[in-house]
Amino acid sequence: MERTVFLIDMQSFYASLEKVFRPDLEEHPVVVAGDPEIRSGVILAACPEAKKWGVQTAEALWEAENKCPRLTVIQPRMQTYLDASVEIAAVFESISDQVEPYSVDVLLSLHQRYLIVYNFFLICCKTSRY
DSSP: OOOEEEEEEOTTHHHHHHHHHOGGGTTSOEEEEOOTTTSOOBEEEEOHHHHTTTOOTTOBHHHHHHHOTTOEEEOOOHHHHHHHHHHHHHHHHTTOSOEEEEETTEEEEEESSOOOOSSHHHHHHHHSOO
16 A cells, blocks of 8 residues: 655744634734843744744844834743644544654654645644643
8 A cells, every 4th residue: 555654844833823822913923932131032933924024933033023013922832832742743643653753843644545634733723722
């Protein structure tokens, strides 16, 4: 039987999760970034709306705020992101016994048949307990 490897790369994972938690930010440019008062204030994740303004991951927060004055900055909640990643991996593990986490927002999954995964991340997060 033919096997298919899926690369599941969840775009702007931290920022996307934050938008799930705060639907009022759905159309807003959002970044998840460290606190510049404590450390350097680097962008960990930028949503597509922020990227339209030229905001980039790993950019200094002050540069991103200069590019996009309406930027909403959210402090990272790493345990929440890890918990969501584990929950998403469990969905894939329910249909394949060969799922390999590559990072918190990337999975590799081997399947014996084709699957249609449409807007999976949004569906998974909106139906989860987060």
